Amino acid sequence: MIKIEKLHKSYPIGKDSLHVLKGLDLHIKEGEFVAIMGSSGSGKSTLLNIVGLLDNHDSGNYYLNGQLIENLDEKKAAILRNKFLGFVFQSFNLITYKTAVENVALPLYYQGMARKERQEVALKYLAKVGLKDRANHLPNELSGGEKQRVAVARALATSPKVVLADEPTGALDSATSDSVMELLKDINREGMTVFVITHEEDIAEQTDRIVRLKDGVIISDEKVNKKVTV
């Protein structure tokens, strides 16, 4: 589903440039539940941004769903994001003046779905995350856990190929963290590829595969409870 070969990425800092990703190779198959672990500065967020087409890479190959990603302009990137990817962010990133159901329906709007249909689909996914009764609340009327569940519902709304979660539990307490992780596990069990970035060990352990990053290289890639050396 996601195939990365010799991926490099650096950011300019003044005259110098910071080499963040130093030739990553990673292959994630359809239906996997993968955690990317690493301390801050390890390059894990950069990796997610590139995988999520939110940022572009410098060199190397990236195949999403078998399609080589190159020369992507904003428009193509937007269409691919909408079609293949669902995002869950640490800070939720809900639009504050839209209700829960409107937030979930927004990616469907950009897909060009009719209004009534959007509403139905959005309600369906809200029900899936257990928030059907909160559908018409604004984000600031929801708890952190509820906001993140709305975000998950939004990520799922377009039936993407991959759900990308950037520290999805980073802003949540442990009880609500668990409920969000349960949700992610559920959708993985239904066949969705889930790609989580975290620096919390206990979150990573709930996935099937842990990829550890340090200083822009992969230092280990192991199935949970079954070590595989790189």
Added chain:
Amino acid sequence: MFDLDRWIEIFQALSKNKLRTALSGFTIAFAILLFTLLFGIGNGLKHTFEEQFAGDSQNSIYINSGRTTKPYKGLQSGRQIQFRNNDAKFINEKFDDKIQFFSPNIQRRMQVIYKGEQNQYTIRGVYPDYQPLESAVIQDGRFLSYLDIENRAKVVAIGRLVEKDLFGNLTAIGKNLNIEGISYKVVGVFNDPGGDNDERFIYTPFTTFQGMYKPNDELDYFGLTFNPKLSIDEALAFSSLLTKMLKEKHNVDPRDQAAIRVRNYAEGTKNVQQFMTVLNVIILFIGIGTLIAGIIGISNIMVYIVRERTKELGIRKALGATPKSIVGMIMMESIFVTAIAGYSGLLIGVFALESLGDSLEKYFILNPSVETYVVVGATIILVIAGTIAGYIPAKRAAKIKPIVALNDE
């Protein structure tokens, strides 16, 4: 192509963000309101001046005589200059192509009696040409004719107020007035936009009056209008040449200002026209200034709005919004707000001017109003400015990588 979904999206963004909608709307509405009011009041001032100078024909020239104040060619000062019929003939022949209407004039204040009523009036002996000179309008009967001049007829045309004074509500036409012992038949009643004074004159044929009250062929002064085809500068040149020639004819020092006096209304017209030009420039300047202030205001607000929405735009992009849809959304919002606000500012402004009406007449503001195309044009300019002002930051925002926009706090 009407996209209902898009409009619903826009209405939601506008109504849920009342402050910024109000800010940008207010800027535009206020700019247009100010523009309309300033333009309207400026036009009111203009109307006042146009009105003030509507009294006499704008191309009138009056020539009076007096005593010389300077000795000239061996003649002493203090000599009375007397116009005569040959002066009239002289002017008429020399300047035939430059003159539109011409009339010599004899003027006297006399006692006028009709039955029991009597009053003092200014009686003028004139030619029929004098009517257009004074801008007098006949409302009953007729003015003097050349036949009256030839026959030295004892007829008069009287002002509307003379008729009112002496005849009350009855008509004066056909009645005989007693002017210091001599009976004149009223042939016409006129009114005059010049005001009450001008409507208390009595006109009688020049020849009649001269024969009765002037020795030989003396007369008092000349009134004439110059050919309206002349430009103001040409008209002024004409009157100074006329002055020069008359002074020569009467042996008057060219520098003597008192012996022969020529009053050319074109001079006043010229001043008024210059004043109007200045007024127009000021109004235009204020109008453009207001517009520029409005443009700067709306530009600032649009930049601020887009800046504030960077994160929201980042979210939208992450969810699949194309740059085009982002730019389109912001532009449609801004056009919608500025158009609605501009239109309401325009309506309020026009309504305010309408309700002001002539209540400010004592401040020289008469019928303040604006031409529709001016305000509509101004509104369109502001809407376009708002659109451009929204387009530039929107374009930039659409170009920002979503990850940068998302990290924006």
